[in-house]
Each structure stands twice: as C-alpha cells, then as structure tokens.
Amino acid sequence: MDAGWAAVVAAVVAAVGAIIVGVLDKFRKENHMDHQVVLGMLKILHKGQQRVEDRLDNHLEFHATEGMLDNERTVHQNGVEGNS
Secondary structure (H helix, E strand, C coil): CCHHHHHHHHHHHHHHHHHHHHHHHHHHHHHHHHHHHHHHHHHHHHHHHHHHHHHHHHHHHHHHHHCECCCCCEEECCEEECCC
16 A cells, blocks of 8 residues: 555544544533433422422321321321221
8 A cells, every 4th residue: 555545544534533523522412411401300300399298298297286187087106096
C-alpha cells in the first residue's frame, strides 16, 4: 500500500470515528435531558406522597383523639378493637 492509499484509509477511519462519536454524544445529551425530566417527576410524586401521608396521619390522629372510629370500633395505641 502506498502513501496515498494509507492517507485515504486513515481519512475514512477518522470520518467514521467522528460520526460514531457524534451519534454517541447526541444520545448522551438526550439521556441527560431524560434523566432531568424523570428526576423532576419523581420530586413531584414524592411531594404528593408526603401530602397523602400527612393527611392520613392527621386523619388517624383525629380518630385516635376522639377515641372512636366511625364504625363503632375503639382506637388504641396497639391497634383497633371492635365493640361487639
């Protein structure tokens, strides 16, 4: 192989490598953006879950301080006891 063909082969290899790097870099940027979107959604879900847990805790505390559940069962520290 003479120097001319070696230069052509080297140029082709460099071009293919540059294309591959460009495609991989594009996927990397998209992946980073996707991770940011998912992180934002997880934060929203976490806040919603925390609000539900707070409301449930408040609701259970209300029933515990009242001493009776709506269905005539008594609330104790160790659980719920039926009034039968």
